[in-house]
Structures are given as C-alpha cells and as structure tokens.
Amino acid sequence: MMPRRLILAGAVALGAAAAFAAFQPSPVAAREAVVYKNPQCGCCKGWATYLQRNGYKVTVIDVEDIEGIKRRLQVPDNLHSCHTAMIDGYVVEGHVPVEAIDKLLTKRPNFTGIASPGMPSGSPGMDGPKEDNVVKAFGPGGIRVFGTY
Template sequence: MIPRRLILAGAVALGAAATFVAFQPSPVAAREAVVYKNPQCGCCKGWATYLQRNGYKVTVIDVDNMEDLKRRLQVPDSLHSCHTAKIDGYVVEGHVPVEAIDKLLTKRPSFTGIASPGMPSGSPGMDGPKEDNVVKAFGPGGIRVFGIY
C-alpha cells in the first residue's frame, strides 16, 4: 500500500509541472510573420520565401502606400527598406536575417523592432555578393546596432 503522503506529494508535483508547461510561450505563435510589401517588389517575395524555408508561417499583404505603414509602425526614416513585417509584436524592417529575428524573439528586448536599412547585397532575398548586414534596433530609446550578420 502506498502511503497517503507519497500520493499527495506526487499530485502536488504533477500539478506544479502541468502549471509550468501551461505557461510556457508557444514557439508556434512566435514563428508567424505578416509581411507588408509593394505589389511590384520581387526581393520582398524572396525574403518572405526565405522566412518560410526557415520555419515561419508567412502572410504577405500588398500595400500601395508603404510610407504611411512605416510611419504608423514607427520605423525611423533612416532605417527604411522595401518591406516591413510584424513578427510576434515586433516590427522587422527590410532584409533582416533569421538569426537576428530569432535573437530578438528569444531575448524579448523593449525595442519597437529591428531593421536592415536599405537593401544590402547578398542579404536574405537579395542577389549579389554578400556584404555585412548591419541590423539596427529602434524604439523610444533611439537607434543602436543590434548585430552584424
């Protein structure tokens, strides 16, 4: 016969474990991206495909006035690129590599988002020889380098 205390201790441990698992963030939710782009942009499609190949569920929305969208999402003018994405509450501007996005979603800093300004050669979705892709973080605290990829 199993002592009542042992059964009670097991039930408490099982309940604590279930609570811990229930409150873990869902990796699926953090892997969804909504990409806003100009209808004629080909490299934007390339970046969306790159995200899909790296496990993201991507929804692409064509937008005629990207400047208004970037302004609403508080992307600084100096960081503009050709497309803008929303990923798990963050803004991701331009040809940002998955490594930078994963770092952002893991660390969860208090930024508005990250950006790869311009259209760096060889970056995800862009042809040409690979250049350093300087990804910058932006938000109420200003702009700073987030990483070089």
C-alpha cells in the first residue's frame, strides 16, 4: 500500500503540470489578414482561402471602390492587382505567396508592403500554368524586387 503522502504529492504534481500546460501560449499564433476585394472577384476568394489553408485568420471585406483602398494604403499605381490586404501592419497587394509574406513578417523591413503586380498565371488563387511571380517591395525608399516565387 502506498503511503498517502506519496499519492498526494503525485496528485499535486500532476495537477500543476496540467495547469501549466493549459496556460502556455500556442507555439504559432495565427496571423490575421484583412482582405479588401471587389465582390465579383473569384480569384480573390481563392487567394483568401489559400491564406486560410496556410494558417492565416482571414477577414474578407467586399468593397466597390477597391482603387480607393489602394490609394489610402499608398499602393503605387504600377503595382496594382485585384485585391489588397493588411497583414500585421503591412500592405500585401495581389497574389503574393505565403513564403513572401512570411519573409516580410519575419524580417520586418522598413517597407509599406509587398505586391505581386497584375495577376500572374499559376500564382496563389490564379489558374493556369505557373509563371514566375516577381514580388516587389514598396515604401519610403521606392520600389525594388523582394523575391521571385
């Protein structure tokens, strides 16, 4: 027969371990994205779903004046695409792959955001054969290539 103290000590240790585990933060918190898009755009829905499948919590806001959103968020005219998102303080314009977004959020450069201009075939949310998706960074220092995906 086990001494009562040993049983009690085991129960206390088990309870403490369970309480500690219950209050630990999730190792990877879901990143939040707010996607602004035209209500009729299907590829924008595809990109939002792609973000969700990759662990992002996505809120989609349908807007008739998507160009007004782009102006307000300072997306250069030559980088426009069909939708605009805000993710962790950065603007993400168009069919940008998660790898580029994760790089942006990890490095946290002094950019306003990144963009995949136009609608590259085969990019996230777009049908067709895959072509190079040249993602550009933009902000106070101008526009430069951020990466090719």
